[in-house]
Each structure stands twice: as structure tokens, then as C-alpha cells.
Amino acid sequence: MVRVDGKGNTGALVQVRSLDKTYQRGSQEVHVLRGLNLDVERGEFVAFMGPSGSGKTTLLNLLGGLDLPSRGSITVDGDEITHLSGPKLAAWRARHVGFVFQMYNLLPVLTAFQNVELPLLLTRLGKADRRRHVEIALDLVGLSDRLDHYPRQLSGGQEQRVSIARAVVADPTFLLCDEPTGDLDRKSAGEVMALLERLSAEFGKTILMVTHDPRAAERAGTVLHLEKGELVEGQGGS
Amino acid sequence: MSIPLLYTIRSVRARWASNLIAVLGIAGVVAVFVAMMAMARGFQRTLVESGSPMNAIVTRGGATTEMESVVTLEQEKIIADAAGVARSADGRPLVSGEVVVVTAFHHKRTNSDALAQVRGVSEDALRVHDGVHIVRGRFLRPGLAELVAGKNASDMYTGFQLGDTPRFGGRTWTVVGIMDSGGSAFDSEVWADAVVLNQTYKRPADIFSSVTVRLTSPAAFSAFKSALSADPRLTVQADRERDYYAKQSGAVSTMIRVLGFLVAFIMGIGAVFGAFNTMYSAVSARSREIATLRALGFRPGSVVLAFLAESMVISLAGGLLGCLAALPFNGLTTDALNWQTFSQLAFAFRVTPGLLAWGLAFALFMGFWGGLLPSIRAARLPIATALREL
Ligand SMILES: Nc1ncnc2c1ncn2[C@@H]1O[C@H](COP(=O)(O)OP(=O)(O)OP(=O)(O)O)[C@@H](O)[C@H]1O
Ligand SMILES: [Mg+2]
DSSP: OOBSSSOOOTTOSEEEEEEEEEEEETTEEEEEEEEEEEEEOTTOEEEEEOOTTSSHHHHHHHHTTSSOOSEEEEEETTEEOTTOOHHHHHHHHHHHEEEEOTTOOOOTTSOHHHHHHGGGGGSSOOHHHHHHHHHHHHHHTTOGGGTTOOGGGSOHHHHHHHHHHHHHTTOOSEEEEESTTTTSOHHHHHHHHHHHHHHHHTTOOEEEEEOSOHHHHHTSSEEEEEETTEEEEOTTOO | OOOOHHHHHHHHHHTHHHHHHHHHHHHHHHHHHHHHHHHHHHHHHHHHTTSOTTEEEEEETTOSSGGGOOEEHHHHHHHHTSTTBOBOTTSOBOEEEEEEEEEEEEETTTTEEEEEEEEEEOTTHHHHSTTOEEEEEOOOOTTSOEEEEEHHHHHHBTTOSTTOOOEETTEEOEEEEEEEOSSSGGGGOEEEEHHHHHHHTTOOTTEESEEEEEBSSGGGHHHHHHHHHHOTTOOEEEEEHHHHHHHHHHHHHHHHHHHHHHHHHHHHHHHHHHHHHHHHHHHHHTHHHHHHHHHHTOOHHHHHHHHHHHHHHHHHHHHHHHHHHHGGGTTOEEEEEETTTTEEEEEEOOOOHHHHHHHHHHHHHHHHHHHHHHHHHHHHSOHHHHHHOO
């Protein structure tokens, strides 16, 4: 069950309560998120939609511990992250979050294999175990034959699949995807969405995804709209 | 674990063109630094190596150089009989009473007069100074106005080739030999017969500037020294020849070193700014990469380390290049005035492995300071903002 009224049960994986985010632009305050509530249970696939500038990326950044809210709280798997800072938050991200960005954000000087290995460098896994995990992840996204390719030698769709492999390789608590198909052609977008769908259905991954693409949103179990700083359930919602 | 070094090295390579300025800046400083230190070292080693561990030099008590010193013939005889003095096969003590005169010769490189040391020596000089070898011609004969020129003196001054007849001290001399002491200070000297030199400069015949003795072993020095100080007829001091020459190198080599540090320091500030600039633009250009690493969970400290490492890799490249540029200086001969003897000394630059290591350390030092602030900035980059950058 996904809820946006702040009345979810305490067992929900993600609990957001009265979240405010205000940016200071010069002397002007921009209230992007205003008293936003959200409850997401384990294994759900949620799509966030909304017009440009409505705060979707802002919300995802807050959920992923990349930024701190002005007010309110975010609890993930029992950990309240809004009070963590610096290195602690970094360690939390390494353990719990897998990011997928619109622009893939692979490191250009590292191969596909090395990019996917990065999150594992923050675990206790030894070299051999890391190799095994990376190979499994790249196999999952259908790129076992591109281990030694650099990002510039891959197509956009392939890059995004490598980045998905990187997001799942350390088995995080949830995936945060910000317009994962935003920069892809229709065919590649379809492949990426099929992949996310499979991660949700087959592997029970919890996925929170921002998208402008209704076709992509269709694949999610729940579609939420961000309007005036709050989430509302959309037509496709469950 | 930290951000892999591979990332650092590959990033340096990927941005090699913009790193080049920082590399060249650091290379320049290191080259100058190593060359100056090699000069100071060469100057010092030249003098230190003039002394043999087997020899002791006796001068008048309180004298700091041979030129201020007077030792009489009578004293020389007592010194020759002292404990610890080696003897030749026929039982003669191996001592060389020597007179030093400083006089001006025409210096080819500067086309002006420069001061040179002319050393009056005894017959046994070559046996006492066993590092000195006649490489052309022969040794001088006692009682004659003959000269043996050090190979550097012969090159430095006009009229000191084999067979030349230079004029100084009011008489004409003949160069009958060229000597080579393997790069020591003797190579910058001109040797004459001690008695003839005293006559020429109207000095008493029975007076020396110093007496150099060959010891039976380096360990015999203390016995020799105490024998001299115990003798009431003597008011002389004995030094190990090495120590004596090492002291002569102090002022000038220290001056070259201080100058070297000063120049390197000033240039170094420029190079540190070069490294700073390069690293700063690297951080700006790669802020989205940094934000990605941070998003993946790498800690701020890891980012600092990664970018410091990057700065150090750049400076190491600069350091290696600088060392390479300084290497050809090794063995290059030049000459400078040694204030302590008031005479020109030829010496070779010495680029040693130790100096190169210092050069590299200096490069890394510059890289560290140039990279520190940009690295901290990288770690402090607000992740959410940096991720929005294209
Ligand atoms: N660092 C910031 N300082 C000031 N204003 C900001 C900052 N970051 C975002 N904003 C503003 O907050 C609002 C929400 O931005 P956000 O990027 O979250 O929107 P979005 O829904 O993701 O838009 P898009 O669909 O275009 O990606 C925008 O008006 C944006 O200009
Ligand atoms: Mg956005």
C-alpha cells in the first residue's frame, strides 16, 4: 500500500512526514515541498510525475540522503535519516540506496566493470566476491560482453543499464531513479523499463522513480503526482 | 575502502593537457632546485675529497687556512719524527712541507684575472698526496722553476698547457707536467718547488705554510695529534686532512644551498599556484563525477584523499621530469671563487640519487599544498546541486 495522507502503518519501509523543502533564491524563498507525506511498503514500484519544477528531483534527493529537508522527517527501514550528517549519511547511502540518474553518471575513466564495482568497494567483500557480484549484475542487465568497455564506447541505453547494474550490485534497500529514460530513445527506454519492471516483479526490489513519460509510469504499480508541494494519487494509482 | 587509485591515475591521464602546465611548473622548480643542490654538493665534495683519510695537515695553532699559517723547517723535522707518521721503504718519513701563494692568472672563461693557488711542495708530495697523478709530462725537479699544473687549472687559465712558460712572481716558469687528482681541489692548483717558490716571493727559505703527513693508518691520527700537542717545542695544530678541507667548503656551499632554497622557494610558490589552478579546474570540471561518488556513499574524506592523490600524481610527474632535466648537469664542470682560500675552485655538479629523492619529495610537497584546498572544496561540494550540473 502506498499512502500520501501520512497515516500509513509504522511498518512501512519508507515513511515521510510533513516534509518541507525551501530554497533561498536571493531574498526570495521558494517553497518546493510543503508538508509532504508518503508511505511506501517494501517491494513497491512507485512512479512520481508532475510538471517541470514541481520538486520531483528535490524529493528524490531528500529520500536518498543527498540533501537535507527544511522540516519534517524521513524514516527508511526504521532509520531516521534527517538527523544523520556527513560521513554517517554517506555510509547510510552506501548501504541502503541505489541511484539511477537521467544522465547515467558513469565515471568516464572507468570501464563498465569498474563502474559497477564501485559500490562494492564500500562493502567488506573481497576481490573475488566483488568480481562475482559485478558479473552477476552485468549479466542481469544483459551486458556480460561489455565488461571492459568504457562509457563512451556504449550507447545511451547500454550506459543506463550499466548504471542500473551499479545501483543494484550492492543489494540496496531501495532504488531511486530520476527520469531513467529521460535521455533515451523509445526502444532503449523500453528496455530500461522492462529491466526495472523485472527488478520489481522478479526480485522484489522497492523502486521509487521520477518520470515524465506516461509509458514508463504505466509500468509502476502506483503513480503519484506532485502538485503544489504535495503528493496526490494519480489516475493510475492503486 | 577508498576511491580507487586507478580512478585518480586515469583522470590525470584523461586531463593531461590541462595538467601539463602544472607538471611543467613543478618540473622547472625541481630542475633548478636539484641543479643548485648538485652545485653545492659538487663544490663541497671537491674539497672534502681533496683530503685523504690517511693524511693529517699541520698548521700553526689558531690558523684557519694555510695562508695564515707558518710552520718552520725545524718544526717540520719534529713533526716528521712524531708517532703515527708513515715511512717510505727506505725509512724516510712521508711528509710534505708546503707553501701556498695566491696569485692572479688570466681566467679564460671570464677573460679577466682570477686568483689561483700556487702550492710549493716537497719531493715527496706525490707520495703523501697519493690521489694525485701526473697524467702528462713529468713531476717537477727540486731547485728548478718548473710547474705541474692541475688539469682544471690548465684548462681555466691562459698559459698553463704542457710546455707553456707562464710568468709570475717576477720570473718565468715552465709547465713540465699536468696532474689529475680525480676532481679534487688540487686539480685547480699549480704546483712548484717549495724552496723555489719561497725564493721567488722573497720569503725565508726555512718556512712552510703547512706540513701534510701520511699516517700509518687513519686510526693513527689521535696518537699523532697527541704527540704534537705534548711536545713543548711545537705550537701547532693537527687536523685530519678531510676535516680541514671540509671546513673550507662550508661558507660557499652553504651560500649556494641557501640561494638554491631561496630560488626554489620563490619559484615553488608559483608552481604551487599552478597546481592549485589545475586542481581547482579539475574539481569544477568534474563536480558531477564527484557528486556521483558521494551519492554512491564515498565519504568526504575519501574524496579529499582521491584529489590529493591526483595532485600528488601530477606533481610526481613534474618531479620526475624535473629530475630528468637536472640529470645532464651531473659531471658538468664549472668554477667559482672559494672565499675561504681566496682562489678559484673548479668543481663538477653532482646529481646524486639522494638529491633526486629530495627533488621528488619537494615536488610532492608542492603537489600537496597546491591540491589541498581544491580537494577540500571537492569534498564539500553540495551533492544535490552538483548532480544538476551538466
Ligand atoms: N539549489 C537550488 N536553489 C534554488 N532553487 C532550487 C535549487 N534546486 C532546485 N531549485 C528549484 O526548486 C524547484 C524544484 O526543482 P526540481 O529540480 O526538484 O524540479 P523537478 O520536478 O525535478 O523538475 P524537472 O522535471 O525539470 O526535473 C525548481 O523551481 C528549481 O528551480
Ligand atoms: Mg528533476
